[in-house]
Amino acid sequence: MSGAIILPVRTIIEPFRIKSVEPLHHTTTAERERYLEQAGYNLFRIDARNILIDLLTDSGTSAMSTEQWAALMRGDESYAGSESFFRLKRAVDDLTGLRHMIPTHQGRAAERILFTVACKPGNLVPSNTHFDTTRANIEFTGARAVDLPIPEAADTQARLDFKGYMDVSALGDLIRSEGAAQVPLVMLTVTNNSGGGQPVSMANIAAVKEVCAYHNIPLYLDACRFAENAWFIRERETGYADWTPKRIAQKMFSYADGCTFSAKKDAFANIGGFLCTNDDRIAQRESDLLILTEGFPTYGGLAGRDLEAIAVGLEEILDIDYLRYRIVSTGYLGRHIADRGVPIVEPPGGHAIYIDAARMLPHIPPQQFPGQALAVELYRHAGIRSVEIGTLMFGAAARHELLRLAIPRRVYTQSHIDYVVEAILEVNACKDRIRGLEIVEEPPFLRHFSARFRQL
Numbered sequence: 001m002s003g004a005i006i007l008p009v010r011t012i013i014e015p016f017r018i019k020s021v022e023p024l025h026h027t028t029t030a031e032r033e034r035y036l037e038q039a040g041y042n043l044f045r046i047d048a049r050n051i052l053i054d055l056l057t058d059s060g061t062s063a064m065s066t067e068q069w070a071a072l073m074r075g076d077e078s079y080a081g082s083e084s085f086f087r088l089k090r091a092v093d094d095l096t097g098l099r100h101m102i103p104t105h106q107g108r109a110a111e112r113i114l115f116t117v118a119c120k121p122g123n124l125v126p127s128n129t130h131f132d133t134t135r136a137n138i139e140f141t142g143a144r145a146v147d148l149p150i151p152e153a154a155d156t157q158a159r160l161d162f163k164g165y166m167d168v169s170a171l172g173d174l175i176r177s178e179g180a181a182q183v184p185l186v187m188l189t190v191t192n193n194s195g196g197g198q199p200v201s202m203a204n205i206a207a208v209k210e211v212c213a214y215h216n217i218p219l220y221l222d223a224c225r226f227a228e229n230a231w232f233i234r235e236r237e238t239g240y241a242d243w244t245p246k247r248i249a250q251k252m253f254s255y256a257d258g259c260t261f262s263a264k265k266d267a268f269a270n271i272g273g274f275l276c277t278n279d280d281r282i283a284q285r286e287s288d289l290l291i292l293t294e295g296f297p298t299y300g301g302l303a304g305r306d307l308e309a310i311a312v313g314l315e316e317i318l319d320i321d322y323l324r325y326r327i328v329s330t331g332y333l334g335r336h337i338a339d340r341g342v343p344i345v346e347p348p349g350g351h352a353i354y355i356d357a358a359r360m361l362p363h364i365p366p367q368q369f370p371g372q373a374l375a376v377e378l379y380r381h382a383g384i385r386s387v388e389i390g391t392l393m394f395g396a397a398a399r400h401e402l403l404r405l406a407i408p409r410r411v412y413t414q415s416h417i418d419y420v421v422e423a424i425l426e427v428n429a430c431k432d433r434i435r436g437l438e439i440v441e442e443p444p445f446l447r448h449f450s451a452r453f454r455q456l
């Protein structure tokens, strides 16, 4: 033996190997031009078959594990009292400690039930930043959805460890001025999706809870990305470096009186969600409503096998190797484009990279949807699908003009991401040629899903 190798291998790899593959379909630029025209320049209207790399969303697009596929076979499809419900309930109890768990077909169904029960017209529901379906479901009840991000979040270039915070003093002021009776609940979105996928610290969760407790208002977590948030706390907040992600997540939930959850995010499931609460009376009213629109409370609009996949996913998502790889790979995409001149929301978030389209395309005003214009160009150039998060999605309430590149969990490899980096840098090199858009057709709400545009 010559000298022993003492340096450890440091490359962070995908902590899985591939057992089943799905071919990607290449298209030509001319074909993509045609698809764009047919779709009214709305990428939601383009057939998935004609997308090469799909970064539209990380929602419901995860690759399931062998254990999840195996769990599907255990699905108990009994209408009432399914074993799979109790398996999921145990997993959720263990994680959240919340008393009641109501399965729903996805996150927005949990939102609709929660806000229908909790909100009256004229109420307001504060959050660090509401997600689009959350905002729409609150406003559908006649209540107001109020965003209270910290002022620093307005600067996309500020590199804060925890940029997804709620502004706690603004929350206190709002509750005092409007009256606690007008605020049926406070929400915290972890991580803050619409705020750039930025994490919320444990200290902030605790501080928000303190304000809520003082005014006797329940705190709900919009917990879609609880595991990614837990990882950021482990990496960045003093005192958590040797905690397991699960223990951190349990502590996050210990401050909550309830939560909404989309299992399409941090549960690696293709469908599903749930609603939790500690309030027996509210839980009863929610179950009644669930039966009306989703199904019996032990399946809530899901198949038994879906409940199984979610139960397994909730455990797998907290794996240290997975979370390390997940956050590092998101950062890899972010750093490789940002360090070569593409303005992103700094620092890279958990599930997505957000390009600051207003900063990248200063020649396109917000009313001409710079984020959407960039999404269209990235598809035309390289077959990549992304999504606008700005004036198109939020109207006048938009704080930024962003293009979100959401990364499906366990789906794409590093060479896919290298392709995306290359494509974005090429688009950036010719960005002055990108034109704005005008809406020619739009529905009354959630218009970004189906609006049609014309190029200016």
Ligand SMILES: *Cc1c(COP(=O)(O)O)cnc(C)c1O
Pocket (backbone or CB within 6 Å): 059, 106, 107, 108, 109, 131, 133, 134, 189, 193, 222, 224, 261, 262, 263, 264, 265, 272, 273
């Ligand atoms: C996806 C998402 C929702 C809604 O969940 P769906 O399963 O898509 O209905 C709510 N809040 C946040 C933060 C989300 O990311």
